[in-house]
Amino acid sequence: MSTHSEPGRSQGLAIDVRGLxxxxxxxxxxxxxxxxxxxGEVWGFLGPNGSGKTTTIxxxxxxxxADEGTGTCLGFDLRTEAEKxxxxxxxxxxxxxxxxxxxxxxxxxxxxxxxxxxxxxxxVGDTIRRLGLERRQSQLAGELSGGWKQRLALAACxxxxxxxxxxxxxxxxxxxxxxxxxxxxxxxxxxxxxxVLVSTHYMDEAERCDRIVYISLGNIVARGTVAxxxxxxxxxxxxxxxxxxxxxxxxxxQSHGVEFVxxxxxxxxxxxxxxxxxxxxxxxYRGQQGLAIAEAVPSLEDVFIQLQEESAPQERPAPKERAxx
Amino acid sequence: xxxxxxxxxxxxxxxxxxxxMRRDRLTLAMIVGVPMMQIFLxxxxxxxxxxxxxxxxSISDPGIYADSVVAALQNSSYxxxxxxxxxxxxxxxxxxxxxxxxxxxxxxxxxxxLVRGAHPQLLIxxxxxxxxxxxxxxxxxxxxFGDALRDDLKGPLAARAQTxxxxxxxxxxxxNPEAITQYNVVPGLLAVILTMSMVLMxxxxxxxxxxxxxxxNLLAMPVKPLELMIGKIAPNIFVGAIQSVLVLLVAKFVxxxxxxxxxxxxxxxxxxxxxxxxxxxxxxxxxxxxxxxxMQMTMFFLLPAILLxxxxxxxxxxxxxxxxxxEVLPATHFLxxxxxxxxxxxxxTQIWPDVWPLILFLFIAGTLxxxxxxxxxx
Numbered sequence: 001m002s003t004h005s006e007p008g009r010s011q012g013l014a015i016d017v018r019g020l021x022x023x024x025x026x027x028x029x030x031x032x033x034x035x036x037x038x039x040g041e042v043w044g045f046l047g048p049n050g051s052g053k054t055t056t057i058x059x060x061x062x063x064x065x066a067d068e069g070t071g072t073c074l075g076f077d078l079r080t081e082a083e084k085x086x087x088x089x090x091x092x093x094x095x096x097x098x099x100x101x102x103x104x105x106x107x108x109x110x111x112x113x114x115x116x117x118x119x120x121x122x123x124v125g126d127t128i129r130r131l132g133l134e135r136r137q138s139q140l141a142g143e144l145s146g147g148w149k150q151r152l153a154l155a156a157c158x159x160x161x162x163x164x165x166x167x168x169x170x171x172x173x174x175x176x177x178x179x180x181x182x183x184x185x186x187x188x189x190x191x192x193x194x195x196v197l198v199s200t201h202y203m204d205e206a207e208r209c210d211r212i213v214y215i216s217l218g219n220i221v222a223r224g225t226v227a228x229x230x231x232x233x234x235x236x237x238x239x240x241x242x243x244x245x246x247x248x249x250x251x252x253x254q255s256h257g258v259e260f261v262x263x264x265x266x267x268x269x270x271x272x273x274x275x276x277x278x279x280x281x282x283x284x285y286r287g288q289q290g291l292a293i294a295e296a297v298p299s300l301e302d303v304f305i306q307l308q309e310e311s312a313p314q315e316r317p318a319p320k321e322r323a324x325x
Numbered sequence: 326x327x328x329x330x331x332x333x334x335x336x337x338x339x340x341x342x343x344x345x346m347r348r349d350r351l352t353l354a355m356i357v358g359v360p361m362m363q364i365f366l367x368x369x370x371x372x373x374x375x376x377x378x379x380x381x382x383s384i385s386d387p388g389i390y391a392d393s394v395v396a397a398l399q400n401s402s403y404x405x406x407x408x409x410x411x412x413x414x415x416x417x418x419x420x421x422x423x424x425x426x427x428x429x430x431x432x433x434x435x436x437x438x439l440v441r442g443a444h445p446q447l448l449i450x451x452x453x454x455x456x457x458x459x460x461x462x463x464x465x466x467x468x469x470f471g472d473a474l475r476d477d478l479k480g481p482l483a484a485r486a487q488t489x490x491x492x493x494x495x496x497x498x499x500x501n502p503e504a505i506t507q508y509n510v511v512p513g514l515l516a517v518i519l520t521m522s523m524v525l526m527x528x529x530x531x532x533x534x535x536x537x538x539x540x541x542n543l544l545a546m547p548v549k550p551l552e553l554m555i556g557k558i559a560p561n562i563f564v565g566a567i568q569s570v571l572v573l574l575v576a577k578f579v580x581x582x583x584x585x586x587x588x589x590x591x592x593x594x595x596x597x598x599x600x601x602x603x604x605x606x607x608x609x610x611x612x613x614x615x616x617x618x619x620m621q622m623t624m625f626f627l628l629p630a631i632l633l634x635x636x637x638x639x640x641x642x643x644x645x646x647x648x649x650x651x652e653v654l655p656a657t658h659f660l661x662x663x664x665x666x667x668x669x670x671x672x673x674t675q676i677w678p679d680v681w682p683l684i685l686f687l688f689i690a691g692t693l694x695x696x697x698x699x700x701x702x703x
Contacts, residue, residue, distance in 0.1 A: 063544055063702050082700070086547045097542035114546040 014039050014164045014195035015060060017071030017078060022055050022064060022218075029055045031218035032069065037197060037211075042190045044209030045199040048308050052218040053199040054094060057166045060197070061091040074164055087115065090162035094169045096149045098156060100142025104133055107141050108156055115160035127155050147178035154185065165189070167198040171205065183208050203301045214304065216311035222303075230303050236275045237298040238282055240268040243290035255281035260305055271302050351614060355621045362625075367632050370650075374461050375642025377405040380427040383416040384409060388436020394447065394470065398429060401469050403462040417450070420499065422675045423661055426452045426459060426641060439491055446493045453498035454668045455509045458639035466494055500668045508583065511576045512663045513636040516656045518572060519565055519595075520602050520630040521623075526561040527606030528619040531698075536615060541702060550698040554691070558603045565599035576667075585670035591663065594676065597683045598659040604690035605655075611697035630656035658682045 015037040022030040030052040037043050045053050058064040060073055062082030069078075076084040098107045108127055112120035128137050131151055136144075141152060150170060157165065165186075171179045183205065186196055198209070206212050207226050214222040214229065222229045240248060245268050252261050252270055257277020262269045272278045282293055298306075346353065380398060384391050398404040407425055410416055416428040430448040438445035449466060451459045470492070501508045534540040543553070576582040605626060613619035631637050633647055634656040640648065651657045658679040665671035665679070 058702060061545055063541065065701050065703055083547055086545060091545045093538070093541050093545075095538045097538050097540075099539055100537070111546070114548055 012039050013037060013072075014041075015071075015073055015197065017060070017073075018069060020056065020059055020069035020071065020078075021067050022052075022059060023067050028218055030059070030066075030215075033215065033218070033220050035197075035213060035220075037195055039195055040190060040193050041210040042186060042196040042198065042208070044206045044212040045197055045215065046201070046206055046212055046304065047199075047215035051215045053215060054168055055218075056215070057091070057168050057197070057199060060085075061089045061166050062086050063091070087160070088163050090157035090160070090165045092153050092157045092165070092167045092170050094172070096141075096153060098141050098149075098153060101140060103138045103140055104128065104144075104152055105137040107152065108159060111156045111159050117160055123159065127159060131155055147174050150174050150178065150182065154182070158189070163194065165194055165196045165198075167196065169199050169201065171200065171202065179205070203299070203304070206300055214307055216307060219311070221307050221311050226300055230298055230300060233298065233303040233306060234273050235271055235298045235303055235306050236273065236278055237269050237271040237296050237302050238278060239264075239292075239294055239296045240270055240282070240285070241266065241292045241294075244288075245291060248285060252281060257281045260309055262302070262305060269296075269299070269302055271298060271306060273306075349615075349617075352617055352621070355618065355625075359621060359625055363628060366629070366647075366650075370633060370643045370647035371638050372642035372644075373457070373638055375458055375639040376402045376462075378403060378426040378459075378462050378641050379407040379424065380404040380429060381408040381410065381416040381419045381425045382406055382429045382431065383413045384411055384431045385413070385433040386431050386435040386437075388434075388439075390436040390439050391431045394429070394431055394435075397469055401465060403465050403469075404429075420450060420452055421669060421671065422678065423452070423665060427462070435492070442491075444491070444493055446495050448495050448497065450497045450499050453501040453504055454664045455635070455639060456498075456501060456504035456506060457509075458641060459498070460504075463496055463498075466496065470494060507580045508668060509664065510636075511572075511580045511582050512667050513660050515569065515572045515576070515595075515663055516598070516634065516659045517627075517631055517636055518568060519599055519659075520656050521627050522568060523561065523565050523599055523602035524606040524609070524623045524626055525620075526564060527558060527603045528609040528613065528623050529616055530557045530607055531610040532613045532616050532619045544700065544702065550695050550700065554604075554607055554694055554698070558600065558607055561603050562596070562599055565595070565603070569595050569599070582667060584667050586666035586672065590673060590676070591666045594659065594662045594666070594680060594683070597680070597687065598655055598662075601655045601683055601687040601690060604687055604694060608690050608694040608697060611694050611699075630654055633657070634660050636660055652682070653686075655683055655686050658686075 013036050015035055017036075018034045019032045020030055020034075021028065021032050033052075033056065035043075035056075045057070047053050055064060059066045059078070062073075062078075062085045066078060071078050073085045074088045076088070078085070099110070102110065105124060105128060108124040109120055112124050117123050128134055133148075133152075141149065144152065154167075154170065167186075171182055174182070179202075186198070187208070190196055198205070200206060209226075211225055212223065212229060213220055222232060224232065240252075245266060246263070249261050249263070249268055252258050252268070257272050257274050258270055258281050259272040261271075270278065270282065272281075285291055286293055382395055382398070384395070395406065395409065399406055404427060408416070408419060413428075413430055416425075416430065419425045420428050428450040430450070432445060432448065435445045435447070447470070449463075451463055453459055498504060531540065534543055573584075577584060606623070609619055609622040609626075613622060629650065633643065633651040634640070634654050635651065636656065640651060640657065643651065661679045662671075662676045662683075665676050669675075
C-alpha cells in the first residue's frame with residue numbers, strides 16, 4: 001500500500017500500481033508490473049501483440065480484477081474502489097465499442113446519462129459542435145468511417161470529464177491526418193491537466209509521449225523517455241545503403257555480432273549490442289562499389305525490435321538467427 | 326482448377342464447419358445433452374391417463390354404505406382421497422382452489438335410502454377445466470360403485486344389487502360443463518406464448534452486447550448490475566402486455582372463452598408472470614457465450630413449460646418427481662392462476678397459493694442473474 005499524503009491522491013501520481021499480475025488459467029498475461037504515471041503526463045504503452053497491454057489497461061480501469069498487486073488509480077484503490085475509478089477514468093477500447101445501431105447523438109446521450117451528467121442534452125450538443133458533427137448527428141454510428149468512429153469514441157469517453165484517459169490502440173487503422181489531429185487533441189487535453197496512458201504500435205506516436213513503457217510477455221522490459229530507452233538499449237546500428245544492399249540482408253543475418261537486420265526502404269539497418277563484432281561483420285563490404293555504410297543513432301523501432309527479439313525469442317520463429325547471449 | 330462445380334470446395338467448407346463446431350464445446354454438449362435429457366424427462370413424465378387424482382369426500386351420512394363408497398374410491402387407482410369431511414362447503418372450496426379434482430358428496434340418509442330402495446343420489450363434482458384429465462376417471466365411476474356394493478348387498482338386500490344401479494351417480498362437471506377443450510387450451514396458451522417470447526426477448530440482452538463488443542464499454546461505465554437488469558427487462562414488459570391483450574381478445578371473441586373472474590387481478594398476475602420470464606431470459610443471457618447458446622437455453626426452458634406445466638398433458642398424471650419439476654416452473658403456476666380466474670372465477674385468496682411461487686421464482690431468478698453478472702471481464 002502506498003502512503004497517502006492527502007486523501008484521494010498519492011504524491012501527484014495519476015496511476016500508481018505495484019506488482020500488478022493477471023493470470024488466465026495457467027498463462028500469466030501480466031507479470032508483476034509497476035507503473036507510476038505523474039499527473040498530467042502522456043505515457044505510451046508499447047509492446048508486441050499479446051504482451052499484456054490490453055490486460056493491464058483493463059486492470060487499471062476496473063474491468064479486470066488483478067490476481068496480485070496493489071495500487072491506486074487517481075488515488076482510488078484498485079481493489080476496493082473500482083466503481084469510483086470507473087467514474088473518474090475515460091477508457092477507449094481497442095475495438096469500436098459504441099452502439100452501431102444508435103445515432104451519434106443517441107450514443108453520446110446514452111453515455112452522458114450513464115455518468116449522470118447534469119444537463120446531458122446541452123453537453124452532448126457542445127460535444128457534437130466541437131466535433132463538427134452537427135449535420136451528421138442523426139447518422140448511425142455504424143455508418144461512420146474508421147476515423148470518425150475514433151473521434152466519436154474519444155469524444156464519448158471524454159464526456160464525463162475524466163481525469164485519466166486510458167486509450168487502447170486508439171489509432172489502429174486510422175489515416176495519418178486523422179492520427180495527427182487525434183494526437184493534437186491528446187496534447188491539448190494533457191495541457192489542461194489530463195493524464196493519458198495510450199497503447200500503440202506506432203513509433204511516431206511513441207515519440208510524442210512524455211515517457212514510454214515497453215512490455216513484453218507481461219513484463220516491463222524498458223521504460224523512460226524515448227532518448228533514455230534508446231540509450232538503455234546499448235544498441236548500435238549501422239545503415240547500409242546503396243547498390244545491392246538488399247541482397248546482403250540474408251548474409252548479414254547469419255554473421256556473428258549481427259542481432260537483427262531490418263529494411264528501411266532501400267536501406268538496411270544492421271543492429272547489435274557488440275559494436276566491434278558489428279564492425280567485423282560489416283568489414284568485408286566496406287569500400288564495395290556503390291555501397292555506403294554509416295553508423296547511426298538507433299531508431300526507436302530498432303530498439304523495439306531488439307527488445308522483442310530479446311525478451312521473446314521463441315515467439316518469433318521466422319528468421320534463422322540465434323538469440324543473443 | 327476449373328470454373329465448374331467443385332467438390333473440393335464443398336469439402337473445404339464442410340471441413341471448416343466441422344472444425345468450428347468442434348471448437349464450440351458448450352454448444353456441442355447441448356447438442357447431445359439437451360435431447361437426451363428431454364427424451365428421458367418427457368418420456369417418463371408424460372402420461373395421458375392420469376390416476377390417483379386427489380379427491381375430497383364430503384360425508385353427511387354415517388351409515389355403512391358410505392364407508393363402502395369411500396373404500397371403493399380408495400381401492401380404485403383413479404382416486405386418491407385427500408380429505409374426508411362432513412362439510413360440503415369445505416370440499417367445494419378445495420375444488421375451487423384446485424387442491425382436488427373431484428368432490429364426492431354422500432348425502433344425508435344415503436344408507437337408509439339405499440336399503441329402502443329409494444335410489445339415493447351420489448353427487449360427484451369434477452373439475453372440468455381440463456376435460457381430458459377428468460374423463461377417464463369419470464368414465465370409471467359407474468363401474469366402480471356397482472362392483473363395490475355387490476359384496477355389501479347380501480341376503481335380503483341382494484335384490485338391490487341385481488336390479489340396475491342401487492343408487493344414482495350424478496356427475497357435475499364444474500367450470501367447463503360442456504367439456505370444451507378450447508376453454509382449457511386457450512388460456513393455457515397465454516402461459517406458453519408469454520414464456521416463449523419473454524424468455525427469447527431477454528436471453529439475447531447481454532449476449533448481443535457481448536458479441537458486438539459493446540459489453541466492454543458498458544462495463545467500463547459506472548452502471549450497477551441491478552440498474553442494467555431493470556433497464557433491459559422493463560421495455561419488454563410492454564411487449565408482454567401487448568401480447569397478453571391480443572391473446573385475451575382472441576380468446577374472448579374468437580374462442581368464446583368465459584372470463585368469470587376479475588381481469589384486474591389477472592393483469593396483476595400477468596405482470597408478475599411476464600417479469601418472472603424476462604428474469605429467466607436475462608439469467609440465460611448472463612451465462613450464454615453466444616446467441617446460439619442463448620437460443621438453446623430458451624428451448625430447454627420452453628419445452629418443460631409446455632410439457633410439464635399441465636398445458637399439454639394433465640399435471641396430475643405425471644409421476645411425483647415430474648410434478649415437483651413442474652412446480653418449479655412459473656408456467657405451471659400461472660396456468661392454474663389464469664384458468665382459475667377465467668374459468669372458475671377465482672379471487673385473490675384462491676389464487677394466492679400459486680401467486681407466491683411466482684414471486685419467489687422472480688426473486689430467485691433475479692438474484693441468480695445478479696450473482697451471475699460479472700462487473701468485470703474476468
